[in-house]
Amino acid sequence: MIQPTDSFEEIDSAVVRFAGDSGDGMQTVGERFTDSSAFAGNDIATLPDFPAEIRAPAGTLAGVSGFQLQFGNTKILTPGDEPDALVAMNPAALKSNIGDLPEGGMLVVNIDSFKSMNLKKAGYESNPLDDEDFRKKYHLIELDLTGLTKEALKESPLKPSDKVRCKNFFALGFMYYVYGRPLEPTLKFFEQKWGKRLPDLAEANSKVLKAGFNLGDTMETARNRYQVSKAPVQAGVYRKISGNEALVYGLVTASRKANRELLYSGYPITPASPVLEGLSQLKNFGIKCVQAEDEIAAMGVALGASFAGDLTVCATSGPGMCLKSEFIGLASITELPLIICNVQRGGPSTGLPTKTEQSDLLQALFSRHGDCPIPVIAAHSPSDCFDCAIEAVRIALTYMTPVILLSDLYVANGAEPWRVPNVSDIPVIENSFAKIEEEYVIYRRDPKTLARTQAIPGQVGLEHRIGGLEKGEDGGVSYDPDNHEEMSHLRAQKVAGIAKSLDPIEIQGEPEGDLLVIGWGGTYGAISSAATNLRDEGFSVSNIHLRHLNPLPDDLGDIIGRFKKVIVPELNLGQLNLLLRAKYLVDVISYGKLQGKPFKVSELHEKFLEHLR
Amino acid sequence: MSTTITEENNLTKKDFVTPNDVRWCPGCGDYAILNAVQRTLPELGIPREQFVVVSGIGCSSRFPYYMNTYGFHTIHGRAPTVATGVKVANPDLSVWMITGDGDGLSIGANHLLHLLRRNLDINVLLFNNRIYGLTKGQYSPTSEVGKKTKSTPLGSVDHPINPLLFALGSEATFVARTTDTDMKHMIETFKAAQAHKGTSFVEVFQNCVIFNNKTFDSVTSRDAKQDQLLTLEEGKPLVFGANKDKGIRLNGLDPEIVTLGDGIGHDDLLIHQPSNPNSAYANILAQMTYPTFPTPVGVLRQLDGRETYEDALIQQIEYAQSKDSDNLQELLTGQNSWVVEN
The missing domain is CATH 3.40.50.970 (Thiamin diphosphate (ThDP)-binding fold, Pyr/PP domains)
Structure with missing residues (x-):
């Protein structure tokens, strides 16, 4: 561990971005920097940003992959608007990222890659590093990463081409020096990942990482070092967690708490595939994972298994949600519990498969034919995916209904420190099972929740038939007009009644005032930061963040009524806005953004201010 | 199952x-x-x-x-x-x-x-x-x-x-x-x-x-089924017809209908083997359709294991x-x- 020295400048937070070719290992170094910062006790938020193509042609703008993180000594809610330091591994990475680096920002470039061919591929007519104005604008640090890496690995038995591939860790080592990061977590990572299988590679990467660090120590230009001390957090055991990981763990935990076997069925799709992969790793927890032939089949398998008594889950993204719609309708009319996670990405159609968006909210609420209300909840941060998974299961099993859980690419791929809960502190989830000793009437309802009870195939004497046709209370097919109306009302009332089980909305700021900001999903960090800043500046602004999108909480209308203005920022063209206008007849100000990127704190700050003046 | x-x-x-x-x-x-x-x-x-x-x-x-x-x-x-x-x-x-x-x-x-x-x-x-x-x-x-x-x-x-x-x-x-x-x-x-x-x-x-x-009357009606259906039975030759006097034998890769007698006996016919691991036989059966052939009914293929x-x-x-x-x-x-x- 590096001890702080006098040369450290103490700062509250810093934003670092790594950018390079998609084959350069930028996601890996970003992840490692995150681990190291978590280990150092900082709070963190991350933003991986990669192209849809696995390996676009090397050196081109299309192939640039980036990873940004913010770490600090206070609560860090976003990965930062703009980087304080940018590492650019080639001209294409420089070109596509330099616009975000403010004047005076630290710019570390791999000069070895600034050759005519690469410059041309990136669309540079001349080498920007030769431009005096450019050089003066930034705190430029030029490193021959390729040469330095080769030099550090003179003795290594690796092939020359493999040696060069270690250069990302040279850059990482250098940045560790600049920000006084501990090397231990990364050295441990090398050992865990390659120590047994490829010990030469583990050794080489360790050597290169240390060489990068040591270069900082000896290099005149890198004398600026920064120190970010520990963030004050509640005592406990912490780990770093991404949204998709938290979703996986939440589902496993919920299945334990509900005492139901977990069956996950999915079809690979960006950015939800890590949920399928993550649960597939956990067979020791008894989890059944089915990789189905398509999105429809994934849903059918889950519904069949739900009928047979398992706790069942699908995760997908927008295009998959489109395909699942008909089955969601069947799950609704048969009133079977099921969790459908939509890790949203840019749409419509294939859209922006690797960029974030919140544009599936109305789809989640309304994409079935018929009157078919489904509970919808949304996770607001990576670790919140854990709590939302448990909440989704609670709703599904208590109310006998499919539940849609919205996440998004930003939440799913982002990571933050997470205080690991004590499993025994998490409440048990009750099932709505039929009793063998009682007469079984399929759609007879609990008067409180309006949920039906579930009988499981294999149970003696409870044989019954369900299906997609409208039915009476006894499950018999019924085309009676009054019955259909009554059944439709009952299903709607059941879902609406979930609101009674919700905690009051938590308001950040005063309970009344000039401006109320209403957010949902992954925009939490940016909204909360911007609103907090404005409150600190003395403005009357409060913010709430909705986890439950259907039904909306009962106290929302009152809260809205206590503010002069209401603004809803969302990464779509105004979907929650539409819902709030329809339900509360309120003139909501909509602020949408559709660039495949999360909100910046600064743009929200500016927008809110516009309505506060 | x-x-x-x-x-x-x-x-x-x-x-x-x-x-x-x-x-x-x-x-x-x-x-x-x-x-x-x-x-x-x-x-x-x-x-x-x-x-x-x-x-x-x-x-x-x-x-x-x-x-x-x-x-x-x-x-x-x-x-x-x-x-x-x-x-x-x-x-x-x-x-x-x-x-x-x-x-x-x-x-x-x-x-x-x-x-x-x-x-x-x-x-x-x-x-x-x-x-x-x-x-x-x-x-x-x-x-x-x-x-x-x-x-x-x-x-x-x-x-x-x-x-x-x-x-x-x-x-x-x-x-x-x-x-x-x-x-x-x-x-x-x-x-x-x-x-x-x-x-x-x-x-x-x-x-x-x-x-x-x-x-399906051409093959399933009371009148037709004797002549037009081929009922498959494991281990038995492919024989059909009201008088059980017709059979299926293989000529190269092609099935053909033969009439029993005149030197053609059960030994010349295909024997029904649903467990044959090679699917060619079952495919031949599946392609046999009335009126060119009798239409087979029964278990065409059963692979255990x-x-x-x-x-x-x-x-x-x-x-x-x-x-x-x-x-x-x-x-x-x-x-x-x-x-x-x-």
Whole structure:
């Protein structure tokens, strides 16, 4: 561990971005920097940003992959608007990222890659590093990463081409020096990942990482070092967690708490595939994972298994949600519990498969034919995916209904420190099972929740038939007009009644005032930061963040009524806005953004201010 | 499929009849199939609560409503996926999937293919009436070329799917055909399907009395069936005809009809071997169609020994559980946690 020295400048937070070719290992170094910062006790938020193509042609703008993180000594809610330091591994990475680096920002470039061919591929007519104005604008640090890496690995038995591939860790080592990061977590990572299988590679990467660090120590230009001390957090055991990981763990935990076997069925799709992969790793927890032939089949398998008594889950993204719609309708009319996670990405159609968006909210609420209300909840941060998974299961099993859980690419791929809960502190989830000793009437309802009870195939004497046709209370097919109306009302009332089980909305700021900001999903960090800043500046602004999108909480209308203005920022063209206008007849100000990127704190700050003046 | 026979039970057909009115058209072939299934299940030695009948959409798919078992009437074409979910959730259940030519081979062909190749221990009964009945008479994927229907006034131009070739192409481990006109043969075939461990695919020639009446009469009517049907029996030569005087032999890769006598005996004929690992033989049978050949009925192919999907899946879980802990707290904490003390 590096001890702080006098040369450290103490700062509250810093934003670092790594950018390079998609084959350069930028996601890996970003992840490692995150681990190291978590280990150092900082709070963190991350933003991986990669192209849809696995390996676009090397050196081109299309192939640039980036990873940004913010770490600090206070609560860090976003990965930062703009980087304080940018590492650019080639001209294409420089070109596509330099616009975000403010004047005076630290710019570390791999000069070895600034050759005519690469410059041309990136669309540079001349080498920007030769431009005096450019050089003066930034705190430029030029490193021959390729040469330095080769030099550090003179003795290594690796092939020359493999040696060069270690250069990302040279850059990482250098940045560790600049920000006084501990090397231990990364050295441990090398050992865990390659120590047994490829010990030469583990050794080489360790050597290169240390060489990068040591270069900082000896290099005149890198004398600026920064120190970010520990963030004050509640005592406990912490780990770093991404949204998709938290979703996986939440589902496993919920299945334990509900005492139901977990069956996950999915079809690979960006950015939800890590949920399928993550649960597939956990067979020791008894989890059944089915990789189905398509999105429809994934849903059918889950519904069949739900009928047979398992706790069942699908995760997908927008295009998959489109395909699942008909089955969601069947799950609704048969009133079977099921969790459908939509890790949203840019749409419509294939859209922006690797960029974030919140544009599936109305789809989640309304994409079935018929009157078919489904509970919808949304996770607001990576670790919140854990709590939302448990909440989704609670709703599904208590109310006998499919539940849609919205996440998004930003939440799913982002990571933050997470205080690991004590499993025994998490409440048990009750099932709505039929009793063998009682007469079984399929759609007879609990008067409180309006949920039906579930009988499981294999149970003696409870044989019954369900299906997609409208039915009476006894499950018999019924085309009676009054019955259909009554059944439709009952299903709607059941879902609406979930609101009674919700905690009051938590308001950040005063309970009344000039401006109320209403957010949902992954925009939490940016909204909360911007609103907090404005409150600190003395403005009357409060913010709430909705986890439950259907039904909306009962106290929302009152809260809205206590503010002069209401603004809803969302990464779509105004979907929650539409819902709030329809339900509360309120003139909501909509602020949408559709660039495949999360909100910046600064743009929200500016927008809110516009309505506060 | 096969489910372990656990106990003697005294079930009868009556135990499988629901009080619901059966709403198929009078004279529909589905009545006979329902009757055959209701007569088959009590004889299997499986408790009633272990049966689950899953269907898609179409006339045939109303089937679960008429079976006093667990049942799920799902959506069009997707029954194989729901049946898969039921079986994976509880492999002890005896799962019967009911589908039709439109449900199973048009909208749901993809799912059917994957069910067959995965070899879940499920019985699939595909009622083939070569027409869309519930939507009132459009041509189906098994309708013959030139079929004139409401949606094909000048005749269908689609080449039809041969359900048996489809199942064989999907490497199904049990492929059979029976007809709604032969109660005894249906029951025998359904029992064989249940006895097979793996996905059992049974095509049932079924008459739609309203929109495609008598479509199979050329082979299933009382007059025709002696000469036009080839009833397959394991280990026996391929013999047919009212007088059992005709047979099928192989000439190169092609089957041909021969008349017995004049130096041609049973030894010259193909012997029915449904367990032949080479699928060429079953494919030859599946392609034999009246009027060029007699149409085969019975078990064309039965391969034992391929593991079922659910067994393989459960085995992996058991292996993982024998090797690694299932401590949830340890999972959540992970290997790279840190402790913050105040």
